[in-house]
Amino acid sequence: MSAKTYTVPIGPVHVGLKEPITAWLDLDGEKIVGARVRPGAIHRGIEMMGRERNPIQVIYLAERICGICSFSHITAFLRAVEDAAQIQVPARGQYIRSLVLELERVHSHILWAGVACYSIGFDSAFQLGMLMRERVMDVLEAYTGNRVNYGVGTVGGVRWDITPEVDAVIRDMIRYYRSEFSAFYDIVTQDPIAKARMRDVGVLSYEDAIRLCALGPTARASGVRCDLRWSAPYEAYGDLDVKPVVPQDYVGEARGDVFDRFLVRVLEVYQSLDLMEKILDGLPEGDIVFEKSVVKVLSLLKKAEGTGWGIIEAPRGDDSRVVHLTSGNENLTWWKVRAPTYANAVSWPVMFMGNELADAPLIINSIDPCISCMERMLVTNAGTGGEQIMTREQLLDLSREKTRRLMPA
Amino acid sequence: MVFNKMSIELLRQMTDAPFTNPFPVPGMPDSLTDALLAAAEGKISLNPPVETGKRFRGKLAYDKAKCIGCKLCVRVCPANATEYLPEEKKILIHIDRCCFCAQCTEVCPVKCLSMTKDFLISSYDRKEQIVTDSGPVELESGTSASDSTASKTVYRISPESCIGCTKCARACPVGAISGTVKQPHVIDETVCIGCGKCAEGCPKDAIHPADVSVAGTK
Amino acid sequence: MNWSEHLPALVIAIPLLGAFAAPLVSLGGKTLRNLLLIVVSFVTLAIAFLLWRSVLAHGTILYVMGGESFSLTLPSGFTFPVRIMFEIDALSAFMGLTVGIASFAGALFSLQYMRGFSGLHRFVSLYFLLTVGAMGMSLTGDMFNFFVFIEIASVASFGLIAFWRDKPEAIEASFKYMLLSQISAMLILIAVGSIYGKYNFLNMAAIANAVQMSTLDKLILALLVAALAMKCGAFPMSMWMPDSYAESPSGVTCLLVTVSQVSLYGLMRVCFTLFGTVAQSGFIPWIFIVLGLMSMFFGVTMAVIQHEIKRLIGYHSISQVGYMLLAFGVGLAALHDPRALADYGFTAIKGGLFHMVNYSMYKGLLFLAAGALYYATGTRDLNEMGGLARRMPYTTVLFLIAAAAISGIPPFNGYVSKLLIYESVFTVHPLLSAVALVTSVLTLASFVKIFQTAFLGPEKNKWRSVREVPASMVLGMMVFGVVIIGFSLFPSWTLSSLVEPAAKALIDQAGYISAVLHP
Amino acid sequence: MKLEKYLEILPKSLWVTTCNSGSCNGCDIEIVATISPRYDIERFGMKLVGTPRHADVLVVTGPVTTYMKDRLLRIYHQIPDPKVVVVVGNCGASGDVFYRSYSLEGPVDRIIPVDVYVHGCPPRPEAIIEGVAKAVLKLEGKRKELICAAQGETE
Amino acid sequence: MMNRSIDYVKEPLSSEAVIARLEERLPDIRIQRRDRVGGRDNSVQYVDLWIQVEKGRFLQTIEELFRLDFPHFHVMSGDDVGDDVLLNYHFSLFRVSEHGKRLGVSVCVLVPKSDLHMPSLFDRIPGIEYSEREMREMLGVEFEGLPMKGFIFLPENWDENVKPWRRDKDGLNPDMMRDLS
Amino acid sequence: MMILTILLKLVAGSALMLLALLLALLFDGVDRIINARMQRRWGPPLFQPFYDILKLLGKENIVPRRAIAWIFNSAPWMALASMLVVFLYMPVGSLPAILGGEGDLVLILYMLGFCGVCMALGGFASSNPIANVGAQREMILMMSYELPLAVVASTMAWVAYRYGLPGEAWNLETFVANPVWNVVGKAGILGLLCLLFAMVLVVPGETGKGLMDIPEAKTEILEGLIIEYSGVNLAMLKLTFALRALAISAIITVLFFPLSLGKLIGFSGCFLYALDFLWFWVKVFVVLIVVVTFMRSSLGRLKIGQASHFYWINVAGLSIAGMLLLSIDRIF
């Protein structure tokens, strides 16, 4: 069936500071022959907002850059602040930060794997993944008090300590995943349909991954052996031996397709389990924060002057923050947020080319931008039949009228 | 091809009990209103939600009487959720703006703020959610980092730097600072709650925090 | 004298007269010429109808040119007829009627469609000549005449296909058509010559009576089958079809479709009537079956990838012809075995014949609708069109009717004829009906595609000003539309009074012979 | 169908579409969690649908960026009447941590009428379920009023 | 430059060697070395370099980095500092080589407001696209050789002349800031 | 007499169609519950699909401004009607089909196809690019599974003819009266199994679920061709989807599982009819659960290219193998 090329919009509903994306795909039949990407639908001006707030307030703002790798965001931010103000985090604080980072990675990767299944219509696998994810969510809640946006980091350390109970819960969880997660892993990686849907789809070659500065699992799936936990160890990772997970070490070759990205992520779940165990075993005694009085921290930061750069390996790739503090100003002078998707999104057009429309959500998803965007990716531009758009006032009128209809006087 | 691993897993899962937590009722009742009424009268029992963690941070509770109006919570609140009432020298909390970070409870020098376990908060009108006073709250331990420690932070004035501008005395919410104009001021460490208000306004940067161990209570 | 006796002559003479009168009448102005076009084609249709009625009422009609009596076939002392003779049995009349309808509808349509082109008097002449050719082929009872009429039709077709002489594609298509026509004409001529050489006569009934299955006869049969299969557009000799259908003016295309059906009719006549039971043995039926399957499948798969509307429809012609070949092949295979014939052979033939007339109708309508689209938008490229349903409601509905018919959507006539085919050919092997079913679905899909790209979808800005085509064009389409709906609403009537007599006539070789030889 | 009869059936089959107008995703993953086995909102006859045309409930998260404002309105219009709007998460209700910016137009109730707010940042899945239950109560309340009004007329 | 094979080097240089090399080749740059410590014993885990260069030397600096390794580009940060706009390009070298050997390199350039132009690195490092576009729309720096000019973050109907991060008259009006709640 | 028969058929026909509608919805509920349980979820109430439909009936029916209204609005009704009509030609248990004489397997296949076309047309008529994509996929899918379907149907008819089953070859009642399994030889059994499997694999395509949930793919193209539908139209489409699953399962049941419980126990007369009537629906439900619910739960979705490859090569191959085996069985 030769068809004319036509354009289908994807997005723009997507989440996070820099990640929201609108993509217009030029299709020839089902084949993508052109792609334009326009991020910024959800540009909230976070960097601007930060200029009017003090670092303590910005922690929670940074946390809400995105709720999935929220702890990565704040760790990167805190490291930048600590770099600028020359603050040294106590070892126990560093270990706990690493621990939460790994917990977050587990939660994020499992979620991603589930959603990837969801976007290929493999609902049962999605449900299975979600079911398994609840365990790490429980652990996060038990330790931090929240399932999402844990609020556990603060300048110079963390806010809550790992108590023996928490320790037990985490070890329990590690055991659970060690025994149960393989079910999910096997089901998906051995499923012929899942394989057919993910193999050789959205390929990003090794060279392209380098040129386009791809990060994290996206780059690793293309065979780039990069992992900040290894090449630039931060927090406790210097004491832990982290090996970048690249597909060539496991299946012999790295094709840089969605399947490889899947593989890298699920394998990293296992890696994280090992890391967590090591962290718990080696947890040093001592303070968890360099100064527990927030007020004191604030006055210290007020005096600090300098630019700091924090960079860490978030679940999706490295996450950078640059922060500038000026002495005498309690608020940030400026800061720069660079979430991993921001970098990985540049690779989308390359990944799209030559694939089918059916692959588009999967490809978008494959760099793991944010979850849940998928089921409404295309909504907003759907049927933009130029319907009349009303203002809120008109809407209120209408709704009053509706109420009147509903309630005959 | 039809019998992939998933199908076997599905058959297995068929035999497992559902993982679903049937909160509040397993399915939609004919009339939810009636069901809730019945539950309120104790005729039927509702299923509880999945239990929250020990450190769970729910809706804020505010003990207005205890508040000293130090505005520290306002300073740290990332979400603009605490509003200072200058006439009363108290605050009120917009729960609809709060991000449940517990930063205010941590910073509050008199611990008049606390996070409850209440998370089933939804409303038809978000202004319903403003907390003005929830009365005295029993504090649980372990809700904040500074709780478990045996020392407290107080502020001290370096007499050599102080020019006696009186700003700090006027700022101190608990009236811990005394002194006369153009004379170095002094802080009563037993009264000082370590809010840092005084240090904030000092033109000479003469006030600095110090940790003291608390022997007794208070 | 009863004028109705002369119907066979009239049905040829009137369009012929029209052809010669056209240049003269055109001098009298446009209106007069148009009037001529309409009146003559309508009269032809009317006569064809009357002819058919009378055949149904009175049985096979013989009309002998230049004889003492129009029905006297055997001049005294002769054992075989030597005259120019029309032998009109139910099948011929059935074909004649088809030609009449197509000619009338095409004429109506062309009236407006061709407006604005020069040399229209030539067009009218050629159009009538084409009608004459097609009509003659259906009615004649003489091999040589058949050849002559084929030539008339071919020559008229060249002219008409290349009517837009400034378009190189048209010239090319015409050339292709000419080449193929000439080859097939040549083959026919050789065959006819051989027959004459061997049997010394050309009358079909007489040949049928005399034929044995000698090597020469087999050769003759092969030649005729090859030539006519080529003319009717069976795979793989079908390359001319999409081109010439695409390039000729639409009013003509619908008639060309009928001409190809008449060629198919010729083929059937040759196989069933001329050679009859002697042909069914051996592999002739299988040739038809295989050709049919290939045509079906090839035609439709080629069609699916086209994006030029008339070419696309042209490719469907190939696949539709495949159905008929398949049906006739199965019918032919069953011809010698009365039980098989009763079980499925006759059904297959009925299906084939019904499909033939259905095909002429809906294909004609499709081409006219495609012409209407071209008329309105100036393009035949589907990719250019879009959203026209809002602007051209009549064309949309008529196209939908034709598309439903060709895809065989119940209860349209196409469904009935295809059903007859499926439910008979499967007995030979299930694969036959499976291929037919698949072809049908592919046809459906392909028409959904045309329908959606041209009529549905977002409206393109450039078509904002498009308007429905003029009334006469709509009327032309409606002629077909009404016939299709009629067939669809009264399938049993159509089958029993139109198709069945024709089918009986086709298998009734003895009847055909005896009508001439033992009147 | 008579409205009160209809309002009896509507709460049993609420189809939900979500719109993220600039949220941090925290709420969105909790919304996804509600369809996961542990919370399984399908128990209440609810399901997530892909297009606003099929939806009865619009769940909005996020403080509404300028870019998303028109899209949000458009989605709202695409939902056939009667419809319910639920704001999940405080950033949609009030801006939450995003309270001052050059590219925000929210909160949601400044753009479209909102029926129920679910507070939390993010709310737990149970809180979302409870919020939807509130929406159901609201619908049931309307129904009661209708029935009362009808009885009042007959008397 | 263009036909250099695209790969990362596997044998890293030490930070001292890199500093020496850069200082030798580019006499007027200022390099600040920052050791990042961490872990149980607070040892140096990795090193960041902060390099300050004149605008005129910028491309040459980048060339030098290319000679060392393909500089992986992270992000560009920047601010309006009065008469100039400060741009910090954050790169890293040796990111796939050895444990702890990645070298963060921030190249800081002051771009005078009188001539807000920078050479684009897009042809060398395509991954820089978003950052350059962002700096263009937020701070008003034009990158020569960057083909895409559309907004990536600001809404479509944004006034092209307003650069949100500028602190002068080109920046935001106070009334453009909206309070929520 | 004539009029009486017509009247009787009218009543019986309407009743059967109504029953089919109810059962289709009921099965939808069962399907959702079983699906949920297999995923360790609680699942919706059994009558959820009824609530959904009732609700949709009361909702506003939006016709997008750019849509071609008459096609957009009529397509769902036509689709539903074509699916309902199928049941008139379906023998239920030992009861003959209500319009058994007038239509047969070919007509049913056509109706299934026609239903797909109607939905595709509706999608096309909504002038939404995504609906367009969905509708195109629907058409491609239809073209793909048609070959195996056609092969199965023709082969079954051929079997009926060649093995001399009493009754008309294409008529479904023929298969009910004489189970094909009893007449064929060993190779034939194997062939029939191939055909059965091919047919089972066609089901996801026909119902658009599971691995063939391509035209509506929620997470790819947001419900695809039904994206613009709402209100009553959407209700009709939902009913159509449910009926499609029921219809195709009923066909499988009739062709391959005609076993009559009533005859087995030796019932006759009214009892036979009543028991077999129930038994028939039980069989259909079992078929549905296996071929629809279980398959859709355990498989992900293919891409349209893969789907048509799958049907044209794998499933068609399977069906042709079945055909050959049966031919061999007959000849030797």
Ligand code: SF4
């Ligand atoms: S990458 Fe995704 S999960 Fe991470 S911050 Fe960005 S939006 Fe959130």
Ligand code: SF4
């Ligand atoms: S910090 Fe505590 S005491 Fe101070 S104003 Fe806030 S609530 Fe009151």
Ligand code: SF4
């Ligand atoms: S919990 Fe956080 S957001 Fe809420 S009032 Fe306290 S400081 Fe503000």
Ligand code: SF4
């Ligand atoms: S007023 Fe304060 S600063 Fe000035 S001399 Fe006295 S003590 Fe020192």
Ligand code: SF4
């Ligand atoms: S103690 Fe107080 S009053 Fe005295 S000099 Fe210092 S600030 Fe001024």
Ligand code: SF4
């Ligand atoms: S003395 Fe200073 S720190 Fe202490 S309570 Fe008063 S203002 Fe706060």
Ligand code: SF4
């Ligand atoms: S504010 Fe500073 S300078 Fe003023 S009185 Fe207090 S300590 Fe002294």
Ligand code: SF4
């Ligand atoms: S309410 Fe909080 S968690 Fe939810 S989206 Fe908004 S910022 Fe994120």
